[in-house]
Amino acid sequence: MTIDQVVLLLKASQVNGLTTLQEIILRCAWEGKTYTSIAFEAHYGEERVRKVAAHLWQLLSDFWREPIHKSNFYQTLSSRPLSKTHQQLIKEFNRAATAISLEFPNGPVSLSSRFYIPRPPVEELAYAEIATPGSVICIQAPKKMGKSSLILRLIARATNEGFRTVSLDFQQADQAVFSSLDKFLRWLCANVSRELQLEPKLNDYWDEDMGSKVSCTIYFQKYLLAAVKSPVVLVLNEVDWVFEYPEMAGEFLSLIRSWYEQSKMVEIWQKLRLVLVYAQEILVPLNLTKSPFSLGLLIKLPNFTKEQVEELAQRHGLHWENSQNTESLMAMVGGHPYLIRLALYHLVGRGGLAGNLQAVLVQAATTAGIYHEYLRQYVLVLQGEPELATAFSEVITASNDVKLEPLIAYKLHSMGLVHLEGDRCTPACELYRLYFRSQLHTVKDLTIPKELGSLHCSDRSV
Structure with missing residues (x-):
């Protein structure tokens, strides 16, 4: 069991959830920090921290029906797996919370958002x-x-x-x-x-x-x-x-x-x-x-790991542990944070695809897919950079990795379009390979579509 799961269980089981200070105490105690250290980090008096902590240990003891206190908190719960009952409790809590707080992934994730996934360290x-x-x-x-x-x-x-x-x-x-x-x-x-x-x-x-x-x-x-x-x-x-x-x-x-x-x-x-x-x-x-x-x-900044994708899915109310959904989504978009989150938003949001991940993936690399608006910004940039477009076309049509001129390779890598290992390039994810193969058949086809004619080719919003 992780500290995130412990926190979620308490939030789900308590009528009023947890206060910010209660959550800080739980997370710091899990790391073995002293009350003095916790008080300093949380900007509270030590007496206040000890009083709130005493109430927390009672809540935990009542919830698990055994004595839990600061000195045995981590040892007691860290090695204990989640029961099916507790998994269901977290699942229902996340679904209810998501229905209230679902956010379209646009711009930075706010400090109060439940959808920020840390990437230790x-x-x-x-x-x-x-x-x-x-x-x-x-x-x-x-x-x-x-x-x-x-x-x-x-x-x-x-x-x-x-x-x-x-x-x-x-x-x-x-x-x-x-x-x-x-x-x-x-x-x-x-x-x-x-x-x-x-x-x-x-x-x-x-x-x-x-x-x-x-x-x-x-x-x-x-x-x-x-x-x-x-x-x-x-x-x-x-x-x-x-x-x-x-x-x-x-x-x-x-x-x-x-x-x-x-x-x-x-x-x-x-x-x-x-x-x-x-x-x-x-x-x-x-x-x-x-x-x-x-x-x-x-x-x-690295891509999300499988565990981080599953955590984000859980926060969207989706129970993806021990399923093929995570692997299927990551096979298409890798661990790209925005692409992952956009898929999850559409799976659970209003007017979405009712949790049908397969429908999302089938349409992903088409102009009808959820990623089209995001991907066509790359098309605009490549239209203004024929040398990059030529090189990228070579990468997405090759059956193996491709060696490019260092400057071109670095630019494509910096745009997030390719993985770069030494001097060898491959598409950053399968989505890019499939989408751009259909959109950029040849460099000769890199003319501005009529519907995009009013947009500037050097758009930097990618």
């Missing part, structure tokens, strides 16, 4: 790193893999620790911002000032003779970091947009590295905790001594 590594003075975290994964959902939780953890947080999205910057390094760094400084609720004072610190990078560094050190007492977590989203300007990207990324190195020597720089979020591999030619990606913590 990703979250704990990120939480530990953000608490490290002067740290840098690089989060890399294709679109729809859960980067934004992880960032939400990272920001929430930082806020709970009393840190100031700033999240900037380079996608929101006007194109003119990227016309020069000076404009870009001034945009960065002005927006960080605004997010920290400080008056922008760029002209007081900017000096043409010293250059933009030095001016930006002084602005952060002498003004921004000096003005706040607590550490600052600076999240830079869509860093990919900077990669499109190689010369400027090289300067900016070397600046980030210099800040990291200064944190080892200058105490005030230890306040800054940087999080760089991007989809594609780093294709900007950088000397390793200048790149921030060769230091700090690099997180590449």
Whole structure:
């Protein structure tokens, strides 16, 4: 039995469910943490934690009809399998909860959502790193893999620790911002000032003779970091947009590295905790001594495992343990978080396919399938990138793995379209192979369909 199952059983059996503090105590006690540690993490007084815990142990003892307390909690329940009665209780609870809280998978998974599936050790590594003075975290994964959902939780953890947080999205910057390094760094400084609720004072610190990078560094050190007492977590989203300007990207990324190195020597720089979020591999030619990606913590978000898919299915009210459903869905879409969740939504949502997974899979790679709107965005991108389209067509029509030019292979891999092992490429999942074989018969067919004619070929929403 897992702690998630223990929590679900108590939620299902208690009229009023569990409070947030009760759940925190259960999960921390399962890990063997002391009441003092639990109180510190939960931001409650230790006496309050002990009182709530005493009530919890009584609930557990009554539920399992045997004495359960903090010292034997894990040992008593961890090795005990779920009974059929308890499995049914969880199943019915999930169905009832899903009927109330079913969410269409669009955008980041909210902090309150029941549909966020942790991918250990990703979250704990990120939480530990953000608490490290002067740290840098690089989060890399294709679109729809859960980067934004992880960032939400990272920001929430930082806020709970009393840190100031700033999240900037380079996608929101006007194109003119990227016309020069000076404009870009001034945009960065002005927006960080605004997010920290400080008056922008760029002209007081900017000096043409010293250059933009030095001016930006002084602005952060002498003004921004000096003005706040607590550490600052600076999240830079869509860093990919900077990669499109190689010369400027090289300067900016070397600046980030210099800040990291200064944190080892200058105490005030230890306040800054940087999080760089991007989809594609780093294709900007950088000397390793200048790149921030060769230091700090690099997180590449993995696909869901079979167990995680089953857990997500259970949270949708589907009982997929010991069935072929998980294998069937993963055979089509792998462990891609968004593709998995979209299928589960349609299986249980209003107007869905009434739990008929086979119907979903039969239509999956067609224009009538649930994935068509998502997949046609890739078609638009490939239409604007004939070289990528040619290479991808080769991959999806080959019977074995294909060797591509490194730059092309990295781009397709960064888009999430292919798996890359060494210099050999295969389709990321069977869905992509089947869908794009029918949609992109040959490169010659890569003309914009009439119904898509009004859309821009360089759509980046993939």
